[in-house]
Amino acid sequence: MRLSRTALAAVAALALASLAACGGSDAPSSPAQGGTKLYEALPDAVKEAGVIRFAGDSHPPYRIVANDGKTVTGIDKELQDALAKVLGVRTEITIVGGLPAALSGMLASRYDAFNGPVKDTAEREKQFDAIVWMVSRTSYLVPKSASSTIQSSGDLCGKKVSGTAGSIVEDQVKRLTEWCVKQGRPEVSFLGLADTNGTILAAKSGRADAAGMTESAALDAISKEKDAFTYVTQTDEQGAGVDQLAMLVPKAGGLGPVMLDAFKEIFENGEYRRIVDKYGLQNVAVDEPGYNTAAAQ
Known part of the structure; x- marks a missing residue:
């Protein structure tokens, strides 16, 4: 049923009044074309x-x-x-x-x-332009139940780490594995999953010993479940360095x-x-x- 212009105006006025009463909306308006x-x-x-x-x-x-x-x-x-x-x-x-x-x-x-x-890489830049807007170090979210055996990133040698498949974490785990082998210690096993939520669930359920992610993501997870996790950060010696993170x-x-x-x-x-x-x-x-x-x- 079509509304008259007067009715439409009344509906719009009511909506505006409702927003004002609620202090407005947090959702930003779409920009004008x-x-x-x-x-x-x-x-x-x-x-x-x-x-x-x-x-x-x-x-x-x-x-x-x-x-x-x-x-x-x-x-x-x-x-x-x-x-x-x-x-x-x-x-x-x-x-x-x-x-x-x-x-x-x-x-x-x-x-x-x-x-x-x-991560901005030369290989990706063959097909994509990369706008770098932050840097990161890779961190590993560790369930507190396992924190007694994983107190530093070096303790991940011989452990299973979940991470997003194809992400920067997968590359970082390879570097950590190289460091482990040089130390005469067993390799880190990588479990590639679809997204960060999946990697966290894998660590919580015991499918993985830790979940790899950016430090900001690790801090976010800990803030949501304060008593569930701690985290460790990969060191320069273990091949971490600072990665350039970009929009592609x-x-x-x-x-x-x-x-x-x-x-x-x-x-x-x-x-x-x-x-x-x-x-x-x-x-x-x-x-x-x-x-x-x-x-x-």
């Missing part, structure tokens, strides 16, 4: 669609997926909202089953970007340079710092965004 200095620089395909399509797996605190499997909150959502405002288009996230699905989906033009955050954008789409400029703008306008401070990422923040840093090394 165009109207920003970066909008005209966007590829025509993005302007015509009016949306940048992100792939994303379940990866707290970056992407916290609700029970409906669609609603996403967390760092990635807030970062995308900030980028959308300066680009003049909205963003949307489709939940996929891990890094391989995100990469193949971008190459098949189903998605425009993936904000892992994923397919080179073929031409979005990379514009996305870099959008990151520069949210650094300048304070939105990047607001998100960093809100989620306690100060130790892994960068002073300015990087671009294809692996190829430049």
Whole structure:
């Protein structure tokens, strides 16, 4: 049944009054199409669609997926909202089953970007532009029931570690294994799973002795279950180093340079710092965004 203009106006007024009474909504409004200095620089395909399509797996605190499997909150959502405002288009996230699905989906033009955050490598830069916006060290979430035997990352030699398949953690476990072997100790066994939630469940259930992830993800898990976990961090001696973590954008789409400029703008306008401070990422923040840093090394 169609409503008259008067009725529609009344409904709109009632909705606004309800929001005001509740103190407003935390959900940011979608940006108006165009109207920003970066909008005209966007590829025509993005302007015509009016949306940048992100792939994303379940990866707290970056992407916290609700029970409906669609609603996403967390760092990635807030970062995308900030980028959308300066680009003049909205963003949307489709939940996929891990890094391989995100990469193949971008190459098949189903998605425009993936904000892992994923390690920037020269191999990935052959097909994707990488905008580096944070750094990280790999940490291992350890159930407190096993903490007496795992008090440092060196104690993971001979143990089973769960991690997201194809992620930075898988590479880090290989480096840790190399260190273990040099010490005359047994290798670390890696259990590759679809997402971070799965890796945590594997550690809780005893399928793995520890779950590998970024330090910020480990801290997030501990904050939710304070009495369940502790964590250890891989050292430089064990091949950890500091990894450059990036948003990936397919080179073929031409979005990379514009996305870099959008990151520069949210650094300048304070939105990047607001998100960093809100989620306690100060130790892994960068002073300015990087671009294809692996190829430049």
